[in-house]
Amino acid sequence: MKKTLTVLIAAGALLGAAGCSAAPPLSNEETCARIQSVGAGPTSNSDKAGMIRLANRIRPIEATASEELQAPLHSIIEYLDESAQPTPDAGKLAELQAPYTAAGQTLNEVCGAGGQ
Structure with a gap:
């Protein structure tokens, strides 16, 4: 029983380490x-729930986005997060x-028809 548990823990640690390795950034x-696939989804960002869904769909893209698009995606997520607060800070x-x-x-510019 102890050997099986040890093997399972070791396997879990290896899988966890493999999952934490950074993926190479995507191209533009x-x-x-x-x-565009996120934007084509059935998400409306006109209400708070829609803003939360949209921000959550963008987060994994930001993590592997091209260097040029990481900062813009981060700005969009920050804005959506603040807008979705129960009482958004008007100053922020x-x-x-x-x-x-x-x-x-x-x-x-980057993703538009002429940017690719």
Whole structure:
């Protein structure tokens, strides 16, 4: 019984370590394709629940996004997170608005029809 438990713990540790290794960043084209698949999903960001769903769909993309698109995705997630709060801080939202708008423009330039 002890040997089996030890083997299971060791296997779990190896799998955990393998899961924690950093994936190589995606190219802009791959990142854009993933972003577009999220945008095509049935998520409405007009209500708080929709903003939460959208931010949660973007988070895994940000983790492996191309270097050029990581910062814009992070800005979008920050804005959506603050907007989805039960009582959003108006000052913080105003502070996050410019980076959020710039992020949208960057995504449009990089992922737009002429950007690929």
